[in-house]
Amino acid sequence: MQLLVELLIAGSVAGVKVGIAALGFALIFFVSREMHFAFGALAVLGAYVCYWIAIALAGGGLGVAVGALGAFLVTALISIAMHKYLYLRLGSVTPVLMASIGVGIILENALQIIATPDIRIITFPSLTQIVEVGFVRIRALDVYVVVLFGLIALGLDLFLNRTRLGQGLGATIEDAEMAELIGIRTERMRAGAYFAGAVLGSITGIIQLLDTGVRPANGFLILLYALIITIMGRGSLRAVAAWSIMFGIARSLWSWQFATDYTELAVFGMMVAYLMVRDYWARYKKGRLSSSGTERAATAATSH
Amino acid sequence: MYFVTTTIMLMEIYLIVSLALNFLLGVAGRFSAYEAAIMGVGAYTAALLAQNLGVNLVIGCIAGALFCAAIGVVFQIMTRYMDFFTFKITSFALQMTLWQTFMTWRAVTKGSNGIYGVPRPEILGMSFSSTLGYFWLTTALSAVVIAGLLYLERSQFALALRGLRDGEDALESLGKNTFALKLKVFALSGAATGFAGGLLAGLLQSVNPASFYVYVSIIFIIFVVAGGRGNLLGTVLAVVVLTVVQESIKMIPGLPVTWTGPLQQMFYGVVLVAVIVLRPSGILPERPIIRKASLRPIASVAPGFAFLTAPQMKRDGA
Numbered sequence: 001m002q003l004l005v006e007l008l009i010a011g012s013v014a015g016v017k018v019g020i021a022a023l024g025f026a027l028i029f030f031v032s033r034e035m036h037f038a039f040g041a042l043a044v045l046g047a048y049v050c051y052w053i054a055i056a057l058a059g060g061g062l063g064v065a066v067g068a069l070g071a072f073l074v075t076a077l078i079s080i081a082m083h084k085y086l087y088l089r090l091g092s093v094t095p096v097l098m099a100s101i102g103v104g105i106i107l108e109n110a111l112q113i114i115a116t117p118d119i120r121i122i123t124f125p126s127l128t129q130i131v132e133v134g135f136v137r138i139r140a141l142d143v144y145v146v147v148l149f150g151l152i153a154l155g156l157d158l159f160l161n162r163t164r165l166g167q168g169l170g171a172t173i174e175d176a177e178m179a180e181l182i183g184i185r186t187e188r189m190r191a192g193a194y195f196a197g198a199v200l201g202s203i204t205g206i207i208q209l210l211d212t213g214v215r216p217a218n219g220f221l222i223l224l225y226a227l228i229i230t231i232m233g234r235g236s237l238r239a240v241a242a243w244s245i246m247f248g249i250a251r252s253l254w255s256w257q258f259a260t261d262y263t264e265l266a267v268f269g270m271m272v273a274y275l276m277v278r279d280y281w282a283r284y285k286k287g288r289l290s291s292s293g294t295e296r297a298a299t300a301a302t303s304h
Numbered sequence: 305m306y307f308v309t310t311t312i313m314l315m316e317i318y319l320i321v322s323l324a325l326n327f328l329l330g331v332a333g334r335f336s337a338y339e340a341a342i343m344g345v346g347a348y349t350a351a352l353l354a355q356n357l358g359v360n361l362v363i364g365c366i367a368g369a370l371f372c373a374a375i376g377v378v379f380q381i382m383t384r385y386m387d388f389f390t391f392k393i394t395s396f397a398l399q400m401t402l403w404q405t406f407m408t409w410r411a412v413t414k415g416s417n418g419i420y421g422v423p424r425p426e427i428l429g430m431s432f433s434s435t436l437g438y439f440w441l442t443t444a445l446s447a448v449v450i451a452g453l454l455y456l457e458r459s460q461f462a463l464a465l466r467g468l469r470d471g472e473d474a475l476e477s478l479g480k481n482t483f484a485l486k487l488k489v490f491a492l493s494g495a496a497t498g499f500a501g502g503l504l505a506g507l508l509q510s511v512n513p514a515s516f517y518v519y520v521s522i523i524f525i526i527f528v529v530a531g532g533r534g535n536l537l538g539t540v541l542a543v544v545v546l547t548v549v550q551e552s553i554k555m556i557p558g559l560p561v562t563w564t565g566p567l568q569q570m571f572y573g574v575v576l577v578a579v580i581v582l583r584p585s586g587i588l589p590e591r592p593i594i595r596k597a598s599l600r601p602i603a604s605v606a607p608g609f610a611f612l613t614a615p616q617m618k619r620d621g622a
Contacts, residue, residue: 035389101525101573103577113570227393228397268398282385
């Protein structure tokens, strides 16, 4: 029982770490309908910017804090510039996807050349120390990450539902054209989403920097997990938050019962199976409704 | 010489995969990002059959092609009701699933070490085990597959696929079974890609998961997009030009070895962005399909508006 609880907590923590990036990617995707494939590379770039600034300021908590602000600024500026000068110019879905893949490749490899493929890490003993909550032992960093995720998820939810600006953003997610017609400046909403998304991506990168270390190739995995969870979330940020935790728990439970080598394989397999069953089920339900008694009666009545 | 023949063989193999992908992505409008993994399945199938059962590698390539065609069909059945975005992501996930399988199913694939010592074939007493011999075999087999794909590009089948891309509902209203069409194109593309994978196993005489990572799939997409979606000749041009430039990067004097890989990848990234921004339809855009009439007009028509006043000409020259 204790093992199960520990696995659930470890899974949730792992899911939450991916979840922050997923919320950022989902926000961008839901608001702009653009698949921003450079997201992972930008998250890693944010981590490197933070690292460089922190090292330049001789490390320490203040150095990382200033570095984080620098990372938010740099990644947000690049993201908004990409949206404004590249994606808007291209217009449709597939070219935007291709261009963002291209920019992602350029960024990742430029980082490989500038920063070498080696792992960069900043450690603080206060973050790696073990905290005991009841019978559960957990690292201080993980506790902070869970709290941060909770604050971000809750904050986003309250912002979208309780504030005027957030409702504008929500309206853009629902129907951008109609939102534009009633006077919402959807272009600003999109730029805002890119800003917030870049900040959330950088936070994920910086957590990796403080946790297991970061290297340029990490961007692809951040992107892939964020993508998967966003697609699972189907247009709802609440669902994205919930799926990210479930995603982590599923990985953790798998490694409890089966060989850990197969965890990634199992996760991708389960995801493909889930998406297939979900869409087949949706189709089945639609088919069942269209062949319901009411419709048959209506057809019979009109055919005479 | 060895470098040149090996590069040309690699080019031919990549060309088959890129043309197969252009059928999916360009002609049929089905965005898929798992070509590298499917090529891997073909390579492992051919290599395992050749190494463990002593099957001729060419037969192994055909078996790999059939297996990959089956995977393509199953994938299309699985993704039948998915929307555009979900389909894309599922294809990425399938790429990762297959790649993870190569890495973790050690009993069969030998994990990240891969399989070594794949025997090259012997046909009618002729051995193709030397590099030059295998070069001619690969060139001949690739020529057959590439010619077949180029022929299919101008066929009725490709016309129907273009209809599928531009207006699925309209095509359905004409009585075409669009789902069957999708199954066919996935089977065709899977088979060609799997066959190319088998040839790759013979070229390298080994199969390693590193050759089938998602990045390779993205390179294939870049070949198709840069060449021109829906135009197979454009893909031929893109594969040749981009591969030559990619290999030339290695020869830049004084370039640190650790920079070669990243610079090659950056080159592909720059090509992708440049093509999308400057020439979205690719180097050679899709050509309109003009079908020449097989019958000639029976009588020549008088110029201008004379036909309005002149008496009706009799047919059959009577």
